[in-house]
Amino acid sequence: MPRPLTIDDLYRFEIPGDPALSPDGLRVAYTLTTQDAENDRVVRSLWEVRGGGGPARRLTHGPADTAPRWSPDGTQLAFLREGQLHLLPAEGGEAAALTTSARCPAGAGTPVWSPDGSRIAFSAPGIRRDDTAPVVIDTLGWKADGAGLIGSVRTQLFVVDVESGEVRQITEGDRNAGSPTWSPDGTRLAYPAQSGPDPDVAGTSAAHVVGVGDDVPAPRRIGPAGGLAGPVSWFPDGSALLVVGRTTAGVGHLELLRQPLDGSAPVSLSAALDRNVLPGGPGYPGALPQFHGEDIVFCARDRGATRLYRVNAAGISASPLPAGTGVSGCSVAAEAGQAALVVCDASSFAEIALLDLDAWAPGEPGEPSAGRAPVRLTAHMARSLPEVALHPVTEREFSISDGTVVHGMITRAAQAPLGGPLLVDVHGGPHNAWAPHSDPVHLYHQELASQGWTILTLNVRASDGYGEAFYTAAVGAWGEADEQDILQPIATLVAEGLVDPERIALTGYSYGGYLTCWLSARSDLFAAVVPGGILVDLRSMLGTSAEGQLIAGHEIGDPERLTALSPISHVDGVRAPTLILHGGADDDCPAGQAEQWFHALRTRNVPVRLVLYPGGSHLFVLDGRPSHREDYSRRLIDWVTTHTHR
DSSP: OOBOOOGGGGGGOOEEEEEEEOTTSSEEEEEEEEEETTTTEEEEEEEEEETTOOOOEEOOOOSBEEEEEEOTTSSEEEEEETTEEEEEETTSOOOEESSOTTTOTTOOOSOEEOTTSSEEEEEEESSOOOTTSOOOOSSSOOEETTTEEOTTOOEEEEEEETTTOOEEEOOOSSSOBOOOEEOTTSSEEEEEEEOSSSHHHHOOEEEEEEEOSSSOOOOEEESOSSSEEEEEEEOTTSSEEEEEEESSSSSSOOEEEEEETTOOOOEESSGGGOSOBOOOBTTBOOOOOEEETTEEEEEEEETTEEEEEEEETTEEEEOOOOTTOEEEEEEEETTTTEEEEEEEOSSOSOEEEEEEGGGOOOOOTTSBOSSOOOEEOOOHHHHHSTTBOOOOEEEEEEEOTTSOEEEEEEEOOTTOOTTEEEEEEEOSTTTOOOOSSOOSSOHHHHHHHHTTOEEEEEEOTTOSSSOHHHHTTTTTOTTTTTTHHHHHHHHHHHHTTSEEEEEEEEEEETHHHHHHHHHHHHOSOOSEEEEESOOOOHHHHHHHSTTHHHIIIIIIOOGGGTTTTOGGGGGGGOOSOEEEEEETTOTTTTHHHHHHHHHHHHTTTOOEEEEEETTOOTTHHHHSOHHHHHHHHHHHHHHHHHHTOO
């Protein structure tokens, strides 16, 4: 008989990611993330599965092997091992180091093969920072979450010769150079970098191009300086760049932009979809846009789930993925007409699948196209947790009094009685979104559901996947714009008799932590609250957070609003017992924010507890120490059950 998932199962998780499809479309290399309980660490190793079927096999033994990338001829696999580039023969053997600490003192970055396979480009810090030296600060961007104090160290482009191991630095200067991509003829690199006057303040970036010959000219900006540029790639004919970005700075959807090399105005290829393009990143599933002939395959979010799309002269169509399936990685083998995907659904956290791109028939934007569904190649969930069944997730829509429709998800055991306790969980971002499929991060959802709780997750205003107007609806009005998107759906569930109005708990992380504090100060509805990774004082956050200028300048806009929109300004209204969970080395939402909230509640005699996780970055809840992630879930469960007990 199947059993429900428990927090102890964290140590058995096997989560595949970052797929790399061989040029012939026959082999998929990928990173598998597991947990080492004995050493209290995350382990990442490389695995491979054949497109024609058969069991997955392990290629390396970690503990920190990532970013597999096939050579153009498919004979070698480049990857990162603890910050240095290594090469692994495709037919087996031992991995050999291509870069070393002597040649790359600050380490290497994700490998990008040249078209002829003779060189690999990457982005990495220009120098190794001395942790004991004074940190000199002249501009914003002097620290980064997970890296700490970086001072004036900036990422630069490097090229390593595969045969000799010689490493050349291609760029220099005081602006970060993002991940590069090779021109079709192998003579130039394109990459995103900060642009315009005072980009550290304005938050602007653009695509750039630089040559890689012996006489390297200065990098040349391509396109407007006042926009945003993320990942960059080349059109196959070399006439233009494909940029994930925006033509203006500020809050809004990222688009697919065709940027001509002559610097003329970029053209959006994805505007008709009215969805945010997702190139992928921690906590934001997606994949880099890739070419398949004249088509561009890319990811965008729709109603909480990251989906795969294709754009060409005929328009935009969605891939033939089953309903309720999300994508968190994609690798295209253009000549083979295949795409390797990482897919997740209601029954599995992530598995590798193969999609036949040539069988993807045209369809309407936002609607799955005709064609064959992806073929699952792995079964890591079934192998690591063979007896576990996840509680079902039901989608709901709630009408708010101003006419806005809010999409939500309800998780509860099939036989849970009516009138039980409710946990409301608020996502971060604020432009992230809850997905209607399984989730390996929020383990407490499954364990509380097993105890008879109902879990409500809501994609409130500012959530991704509902159009740009919805995406920007909370700009300048954090808390004020979206608080009813939480409170009114709760009232609906209470009126339906689904939950007990005296046993409602609230939690959230990052922006969700902000909104948890905000709501606990403005409503007496909650019997217990658990904010994590919080912001409560937007004025002090402005100068202490690595993201402070971005949040204050773009998300809030008017500096006069910082005080009014800070939960600390409303703290006198807090009554609910509060458990604060926070990473001790969080540079996005500094630990001082949690300390301020703890002090404010403790001096007002509100029951409060602060838990700091030493060394924990803002993203420790995703990939920090397993013991910390386990502790987070257990403390949350204990707090909400204790304070809602009847």
